[in-house]
Amino acid sequence: MFALSREDFALRLLGIGDGPASFNAELTAMGGRVVSVDPVYAFGGSQIGARFDAVSDDILEMVRRDRDRFVWDDIRTPEEMVDRRRTALERFLVDYEGGRCRGRYVAASLPALPFSGGAFDLAVCSHLLFLYSHVFDAEAHVAALRELLRVAREVRVFPLIDMEGAPSGHAGAVRDALTAEGFRVSIECVPYEFQRGANQMMRIAAR
Numbered sequence: 001m002f003a004l005s006r007e008d009f010a011l012r013l014l015g016i017g018d019g020p021a022s023f024n025a026e027l028t029a030m031g032g033r034v035v036s037v038d039p040v041y042a043f044g045g046s047q048i049g050a051r052f053d054a055v056s057d058d059i060l061e062m063v064r065r066d067r068d069r070f071v072w073d074d075i076r077t078p079e080e081m082v083d084r085r086r087t088a089l090e091r092f093l094v095d096y097e098g099g100r101c102r103g104r105y106v107a108a109s110l111p112a113l114p115f116s117g118g119a120f121d122l123a124v125c126s127h128l129l130f131l132y133s134h135v136f137d138a139e140a141h142v143a144a145l146r147e148l149l150r151v152a153r154e155v156r157v158f159p160l161i162d163m164e165g166a167p168s169g170h171a172g173a174v175r176d177a178l179t180a181e182g183f184r185v186s187i188e189c190v191p192y193e194f195q196r197g198a199n200q201m202m203r204i205a206a207r
Contacts, residue, residue, distance in 0.1 A: 001158040001192040002124045002201060011121035014152055016110065017128035020048050022088040024104055025095035035104055035120070042107035045096045052089050056082055069165050071193050110144040115151045123152035130160050130168040130202075138173040145178060145204060154205040159198035160187065171202065182207055 002008075009032050015023055018036035027034045040048060063070065063078040075081050099105050108114050125148065129141055136144070148155045162168045175185045186203045193199035 001126060001190055002156045003188065003190045004124075008122060012119070014115075014120040014123040014148075016123060016125040016148065018126070020052060020089045020092045020096075022091035022095075024099060025091050028095070028099070028104065035106060035115075037106050037108050037113065039107055039109045041100060041105045045093045048096070049089065049093055052086070056086070059085075069196050071196055075194065111140070111147045113147055113151055117150050118153065120152040121154065123148045123155045125155065125157045127159070129157050130171060131163060133162040133168045133170050136170075138170040138177070141170050141174045142177045145174065146181075149178075149183065149204060149206070154203065156201050156203050158190065158192075158201040159195065160200045160202060161195065161198045165195060165197055167197075175202070178204055 009027065009030065011033075013027065013032065013034040015021075015034060015036040017038055018024060019038050019040055021036075024034050024036045040051075043051075060078055060082045063081060067078060075084065096105060106114065129136070129144060145155060145157075160168055160171050171187070175187070178185050184203075184205050184207050187200055188203055189199055190201050
């Protein structure tokens with residue numbers, strides 16, 4: 001979803017809104033350097049796992065009901081989707097407590113991050129900005145991205161659709177605001193699409 005290259009895996013990476021995903025565990029096992037940020041990391045692993053168990057049936061029912069809004073190529077069924085999420089959760093939980101002690105999982109949230117300027121080479125933000133356009137207005141998106149650009153040289157955000165599957169109404173305003181502030185902003189297609197129409201990311205960097 002972020003069109004990451006082999007060279008990107010060698011960078012100092014920051015993941016925003018990572019939640020109980022296996023990205024940090026897998027990249028660390030490969031020798032990468034990554035810090036994940038999410039408010040949920042204020043909780044212990046057992047609490048995070050219990051929360052997934054509490055909502056997994058609801059997620060499955062929602063995806064079954066709205067299955068036409070998804071692309072069933074790599075993932076073939078709603079049941080397989082939930083199974084994959086559970087596998088990722090289990091990988092995360094094995095890594096979580098030790099990783100949290102080592103500072104790889106940080107409980108924080110935008111628009112204020114506890115890192116020094118330029119601490120990272122690349123920040124990636126998945127399924128938070130733009131997806132929740134009904135919660136965060138354009139100004140909130142710009143403030144969040146300014147903060148990410150303070151701590152990282154480049155930022156990539158995926159997807160650019162909202163919860164209804166429509167293009168986010170904030171993407172144009174955010175692009176124009178950051179371009180006016182001197183950043184390079186591009187919208188690029190990526191080789192990933194699970195939510196139908198969600199196959200673009202926004203890439204932002206200093207000129």
